[in-house]
Amino acid sequence: xxxxxxxxxxxxxxxxxxxxxxxxxxxxxxxxxxxxxxxxxxxxxxxxxxxxxxxxxxxxxxxxxxxxxxxxxxxxxxxxxxxxxxxxxxxxxxxxxxxxxxxxxxxxxxxxxxxxxxxxxxxxxxxxxxxxxxxxxxxxxxxxxxxxxxxxxxxxxxxxxxxxxxxxxxxxxxxxxxxxxxxxxxxxxxxxxxxxxxxxxxxxxxxxxxxxxxxxxxxxxxxxxxxxxxxxxxxxxxxxxxxxxxxxxxxxxxxxxxxxxxxxxxxxxxxxxxxxxxxxxxxxxxxxxxxxxxxxxxxxxxxxxxxxxxxxxxxxxxxxxxxxxxxxxxxxxxxxxxxxxxxxxxxxxxxxxxxxxxxxxxxxxxxxxxxxxxxxxxxxxxxxxxxxxxxxxxxxxxxxxxxxxxxxxxxxxxxxxxxxxxxxxxxxxxxxxxxxxxxxxxx
Ligand SMILES: [Zn+2]
Numbered sequence: 001x002x003x004x005x006x007x008x009x010x011x012x013x014x015x016x017x018x019x020x021x022x023x024x025x026x027x028x029x030x031x032x033x034x035x036x037x038x039x040x041x042x043x044x045x046x047x048x049x050x051x052x053x054x055x056x057x058x059x060x061x062x063x064x065x066x067x068x069x070x071x072x073x074x075x076x077x078x079x080x081x082x083x084x085x086x087x088x089x090x091x092x093x094x095x096x097x098x099x100x101x102x103x104x105x106x107x108x109x110x111x112x113x114x115x116x117x118x119x120x121x122x123x124x125x126x127x128x129x130x131x132x133x134x135x136x137x138x139x140x141x142x143x144x145x146x147x148x149x150x151x152x153x154x155x156x157x158x159x160x161x162x163x164x165x166x167x168x169x170x171x172x173x174x175x176x177x178x179x180x181x182x183x184x185x186x187x188x189x190x191x192x193x194x195x196x197x198x199x200x201x202x203x204x205x206x207x208x209x210x211x212x213x214x215x216x217x218x219x220x221x222x223x224x225x226x227x228x229x230x231x232x233x234x235x236x237x238x239x240x241x242x243x244x245x246x247x248x249x250x251x252x253x254x255x256x257x258x259x260x261x262x263x264x265x266x267x268x269x270x271x272x273x274x275x276x277x278x279x280x281x282x283x284x285x286x287x288x289x290x291x292x293x294x295x296x297x298x299x300x301x302x303x304x305x306x307x308x309x310x311x312x313x314x315x316x317x318x319x320x321x322x323x324x325x326x327x328x329x330x331x332x333x334x335x336x337x338x339x340x341x342x343x344x345x346x347x348x349x350x351x352x353x354x355x356x357x358x359x360x361x362x363x364x365x366x367x368x369x370x371x372x373x374x375x376x377x378x379x380x381x382x383x384x385x386x387x388x389x390x391x392x393x394x395x396x397x398x399x400x401x402x403x404x405x406x407x408x409x410x411x412x413x414x415x416x417x418x419x420x421x422x423x424x425x426x427x428x429x430x431x432x433x434x435x436x437x438x439x440x441x442x443x
């Protein structure tokens with residue numbers, strides 16, 4: 001009888017779906033925690049979460065992150081809970097958990113096309129735990145500070161793992177800007193926090209070395225310089241033994257062979273390289289991938305932290321005729337002079353035209369060629385007509401010259417103003433293997 005019961009039980013069990021038999025779901029009653037972004041409904045807290053083992057991919061990301069931070073892998077348990085909506089850090093029964101929604105991760109993978117979004121979210125949750133945040137805190141100010149601290153943590157870890165700045169921002173950029181919550185800072189503030197923290201770690205590597213991702217970092221000034229006319233892209237710099245080494249690509253324009261490359265320094269910068277310390281390792285008149293410039297700043301008496309100001313440095317590559325010109329006040333003189341000359345010539349034209357008309361009227365009034373109406377040397381009637389014609393010809397001449405001067409002057413002035421506006425972003429330094437000219441833009 002006992003055996004029969006056993007068999008019946010076994011048969012009953014076998015008919016059940018297998019995964020339930022082996023289900024490793026645990027029930028975690030979540031009272032409080034920190035979600036990556038504000039949860040949409042209230043079923044996240046104060047309820048039982050059915051927490052499943054994480055997907056191998058998510059577990060792998062977590063282990064990778066913990067390895068970088070140097071934390072014992074057993075410190076947290078990563079669990080899959082669709083009730084978590086996005087991802088959250090929580091402590092229940094003395095155990096630290098990170099709960100995440102696999103469908104949220106899936107949609108993030110699809111929308112960002114970037115693996116770093118998930119890294120940054122898990123790093124954010126690790127941050128909450130590592131920084132010892134108390135999830136029972138209800139003061140909104142403290143909660144906001146906790147979120148920003150976790151974002152800072154996440155950005156720092158991502159930089160340590162060689163994610164680019166945009167990659168560190170990938171997850172936050174997916175959040176709905178219109179959703180607000182008293183515990184969460186606005187998205188723009190979180191974005192700023194991540195941006196600043198990523199840069200801070202980057203700059204620290206720049207100055208102190210030890211970058212695990214190789215010693216390079218994007219320069220941004222060069223990308224913006226001259227806007228669309230600037231062909232330089234992917235400008236990256238690093239410092240090594242008293243040298244600033246800048247690598248960049250320069251996009252070709254079909255049919256154009258000749259270019260001019262420049263080291264660009266912000267107008268606000270105090271640094272001023274000597275042309276003889278600048279050396280192009282690739283031809284500055286050519287474009288293509290993998291261009292390089294080196295500046296031996298130590299020769300100019302600068303230290304590495306004086307030189308390393310990423311926003312103040314860059315590369316610009318222009319077509320020769322599109323280089324922003326040196327702009328000074330006398331740059332406006334030719335245009336203004338031409339305008340003035342044009343005005344004077346038009347005044348002369350008007351005067352001559354009047355005189356010519358008067359003489360011609362005289363000629364028309366006195367029909368008899370023998371009339372003694374002419375004064376002075378008494379010219380003949382024919383001579384009077386010739387004089388009127390001559391004056392009229394000169395009047396035409398001054399009118400045309402005046403128009404040319406006015407149009408030319410207006411063109412020169414407009415061009416100066418455009419060049420000035422375009423060029424006021426920085427200095428260009430030309431250094432072509434020791435033979436260089438320094439151009440001051442916008443001074
Ligand atoms: Zn958080």
